[in-house]
Amino acid sequence: MKRIVFLVITLCAAVFAQAQTIHVDHKFWDGYSLYTVKEIRMGKYIYMTTKQDEELTLEKVKEGEFKIIRSRQAEECPFGAEFGWRVQFIRQDGESFLAIRKPNGEVMYTLSQTTNNEEECEEMQMIMGQEEPWNAVNSVLLNRAYLQNYVATKRELRILRNKILAYHGYRFQSKDLQEYFGKIRWYKPVNDNNAIKLNIIEQTNIQLIKSEEAERPDDLTYANMNGIYDSLDENMSSVSRISLNSDGTATWCMVGSLNYTEYTYRIEGNTICMKAKGVDSEEECYEYDADTRTLKNEQGAVYYRQVAE
Numbered sequence: 001m002k003r004i005v006f007l008v009i010t011l012c013a014a015v016f017a018q019a020q021t022i023h024v025d026h027k028f029w030d031g032y033s034l035y036t037v038k039e040i041r042m043g044k045y046i047y048m049t050t051k052q053d054e055e056l057t058l059e060k061v062k063e064g065e066f067k068i069i070r071s072r073q074a075e076e077c078p079f080g081a082e083f084g085w086r087v088q089f090i091r092q093d094g095e096s097f098l099a100i101r102k103p104n105g106e107v108m109y110t111l112s113q114t115t116n117n118e119e120e121c122e123e124m125q126m127i128m129g130q131e132e133p134w135n136a137v138n139s140v141l142l143n144r145a146y147l148q149n150y151v152a153t154k155r156e157l158r159i160l161r162n163k164i165l166a167y168h169g170y171r172f173q174s175k176d177l178q179e180y181f182g183k184i185r186w187y188k189p190v191n192d193n194n195a196i197k198l199n200i201i202e203q204t205n206i207q208l209i210k211s212e213e214a215e216r217p218d219d220l221t222y223a224n225m226n227g228i229y230d231s232l233d234e235n236m237s238s239v240s241r242i243s244l245n246s247d248g249t250a251t252w253c254m255v256g257s258l259n260y261t262e263y264t265y266r267i268e269g270n271t272i273c274m275k276a277k278g279v280d281s282e283e284e285c286y287e288y289d290a291d292t293r294t295l296k297n298e299q300g301a302v303y304y305r306q307v308a309e
Helices: 002-014 118-130 144-150 154-167 175-182 200-215
Strands: 027-029 034-041 045-049 055-062 065-069 086-092 095-101 107-114 227-232 238-244 249-254 260-268 271-276 284-289 294-296 302-305
Touching (some): 086 200, 095 200, 107 144, 107 200, 118 144, 144 200, 154 175, 238 302
Antiparallel strands (some): 027 107, 055 065, 271 284, 284 294, 294 302
């Protein structure tokens, strides 16, 4: 059923494959919001809005190519882009979409053209999230929302990006990729990587994933999480302490007490989940913020990483 849904998504996009330009009432979905073209002025200025009053204004540079310019109300450029960045309207291989490109030419954001309303787009996005990324990455245009919400780690992004190449038999130089894909039955390395031809969906998805990788912090590991984390009182004095060890074990104690509780912990994305040894209890999970060097749980407890002087 899920594969049928992905086929439907692709076929729906094909309706736009022959479109020559952007028109009023055209709609574009970025995974979060549905942008509708409200006005085209002087044949070159395209103004779009969402139900959430987000704005996107494009100025035509040449046929099929635009640049982002300041909107009427929006002071900041959307999508983490910058004013002046180029936007390409691509109609190829059964897809019709906007690709926002960095100055180096790589795609950093996509918006798929659609005839659906916002509720239908949200439903399609949820269905995409239920499908394994493996099954979509070579045939369905991805968006940043999908990568941010359904691909947890930087390593998974790298594997997903290289799966596109592996599908065509790309011969990897990196040992870890050789070992990873070498265990997959369908992977058959070719003799000449230069003979591999990627379609526009594959090219765009590779660039989009690469852009998301560049913005992700490095994945947490047992080695780089090894350390002491203290909760502090209003006087900035340590109250309780979590000690994470590089072997996947941990302890918790009140500072100054000889009593402590032993834990094992696992890492999932940027989350540390601890489970007490020898006790039938639920895991205690903390999200790690690399900027503030803190562990924080859902109850609001915050532990600050201590730096040796």
